[in-house]
Every structure is written in structure tokens, then in C-alpha cells.
Amino acid sequence: MRRIVDEEPKLLIPALASFYEAAVPVAWPVIRIATGWNLLVHGWGKVSRGPAAFVRAYVEQGFDPALPWIWSALVIEFVGGAALILGLFTRFFAAAAAIEMLVITVLYWKTGFSWLNRGYEYTLLWGWICFAIALRGGGPYSLDRVLGREL
16 A cells, blocks of 8 residues: 655646755755744844843743843754754754744733734744754754754
8 A cells, every 4th residue: 555645746837847856855954044034033033132131022022031031042042943943953943943933932922913013923933934844853954963962
């Protein structure tokens, strides 16, 4: 009996088969790198303004003392973002980012789904993507694979 799960999907445009052949293997690194870039840029705001600039906002959300939480977010976003881009300690940082996004999603749950109302739309999306990266790891185009270890 054939397993449908193991079959490749039918090509959308069969004439582009050689393009698909080249592009499909880099699809996963594109997702990992884009996610890392998003985290890195977001974390850069915390680095450039300094943790003290965020104390009030964190305390207002119920994170008191705030500095340990701010430093955790800064490391997960900035260092973790760079690590995801490189595919280094991919599973560790992706899992940490997924947990961070879960915490933020819970905080924003009361405002509803729409990000326009400060809802959880994007934190939920990024959390699921980070969770998928944590499950899959860095993949073949990662420093984890070069080092032969996937943490």
C-alpha cells in the first residue's frame, strides 16, 4: 500500500521543475533565517535603547522585578535571532522564542486576535513558527549540522 504522506506534491507549474528542484531544499533555511532576522531586529530595539527603557512597560504588564524578564527577552530576541540566522543552537533558541511568544500571547489574549487592537495575532504566528523550528532543528544548511550537534 502506498503512503500518500511520503509522496511529493504535484508541481504547480510542471515546466518549472528545475526551479522547484533547486528552490525546495532552501525553503527551510529561508524560514529559519527570516524568523531569526525578525527576532534580531526586534531585539535590537532593546539593545539600542537599553534595558532600563523597558522597565515601566514590563512592570505594568505584571513583570516585577522587570530586569530579569527584560534581559531574558533581549537575549532570546537578539542573540537567539542571530543564532537562528546562523543555524547555531537552533532548537534551544527556537524553543525559548516559542515560550516567549506563548507568554506574550497569553498577555494579549484579553484584547482579542487582531494585532490592530494589540491582540495576539502575530505572537501566535511567530510562536508556532518558532515551535516548528525547534522541532525540525537547523536543517542541512546550518552551523548545527556542520558541527554535528543539534542542541
